Amino acid sequence: MSTLFDPFPLRSLSVPHRVWMAPMCQYSAEVSGPETGVANDWHFAHYAARAAGGTGLILLEATAVSPEGRISPADLGLWNDTQAEALGRITRFLKSQGTVPGIQLAHASLRNLQSQPPPPTCTNERAPIRGHWG
C-alpha cells in the first residue's frame, strides 16, 4: 500500500510524495496596463515559500489563457511573453526545491462578466471577502 510520503509516479514525472497544493487564486495581479495578469513578487513569495517548505507538487492558481477568460480581473494570465517569463521564474524556483510545478489553465468567460471579484490579497489589510461571487 502507498503511503503519504511515497513517491507518486505520473507518466514521465516522479512527484517526491503526495503532499500537494491545490490551485488557489490569489487575485493579486495587475488588472490593466502592461503588467496585466503578470505574476509579481506576491505570487513568487507565495509559491516559493510552499516549495521551500517541501510541497511535492504545486498547482498554480487558475491562469487565464486570454484576457476575456479571466475569472477575476486580477487573475494570472498566460497569453503573452511577459506573463510566461514571470511564471518561468516561479517554475525554476519550484524545481530547484524539488517541487513539481503545475498550472491550472482557465477560461471562465461569463463568470467574469457577471459579478465582482474579491479584493486582492497582497495588501497588509484584508478586506472582507464578499460571499460567493461566481
Ligand SMILES: Cc1cc2nc3c(=O)[nH]c(=O)nc-3n(C[C@H](O)[C@H](O)[C@H](O)COP(=O)(O)O)c2cc1C
Ligand atoms: C482562496 C481560494 C482560491 C481558490 N482558487 C481556486 C482555483 O484557482 N482553481 C480551483 O480549481 N480551485 C480553487 N480553489 C479551490 C481549492 O483549490 C480547493 O479545491 C478547495 O479549497 C478545497 O480544498 P480541499 O479539497 O483540500 O478541501 C480555491 C480555494 C480558495 C480557498
